Amino acid sequence: DAKTTQPTSMDCAEGRAANLPCNHSTISGNEYVYWYRQIHSQGPQYIIHGLKNNETNEMASLIITEDRKSSTLILPHATLRDTAVYYCIVRVGEYGNKLVFGAGTILRVKS
C-alpha cells in the first residue's frame, strides 16, 4: 500500500498562504491523492482530491508533481479557523475504497 509522509507541524501567519507538503513516492498510477482536515474532537472534513492534474475548489488548491511522488495543499489565505490537523491520504484497497490516515500535519495559523 502506498504510504504518505508529512511534516509533523507547521505555522502560518493569518492571511498568508499555507503550503502543506506531502510525499507519496510509492503511489500507483490509478491511486488518487486526498486531503482531509480535522479540527479538534470533530470528524475529519474532506478538502480536495486529485489524480495527476492540479485541482482547485473553494477551499484549497492541490498541486501534484509530474511524477506524482509528492503534492502540496495550498490554503491561499489562511485564517485562524484553518488551524487543524491536515491529512494527506492515498486511496488504496481492492476497490479503491480503503483510506489509510497517517499522523498528519498540525497547522497552526497565528495572528
Place this chain on the structure above:
Amino acid sequence: DGGITQSPKYLFRKEGQNVTLSCEQNLNHDAMYWYRQDPGQGLRLIYYSQIVNDFQKGDIAEGYSVSREKKESFPLTVTSAQKNPTAFYLCASSMAIGELFFGEGSRLTVL
C-alpha cells in the same frame, strides 16, 4: 439533511462489558467505515464494508465486531476482548470513488 449520525456521543463502560456504537447514514452510500483515534494520533481503520452483508477487517480489527444488514447502518461492537478500548471512534461513508463523509464521533471511556 443528508449525513451520518453516530450515537451515543459519549459512552462509559465498565471493564468486561460489550458496547455497541451506532452509525446511520442517509446518503445512499455503498461503503461505510469505522476508525479509531487515540489522543494525538491519526485515524486507524477498524473495519470497512463496501456492500450490504459484506465487510473486511482493517488494521486493528481485534476485539471489535461489525454487521452490515442494511445499507444505511453499520454498528460497531467493542467487545471485552479489546484490551484498551478507551478512544474516539469515527464512522464514515462514501460512494465507490469519492470523498469520505464522517460522523461527529463517539467517545468511549472505560472505567
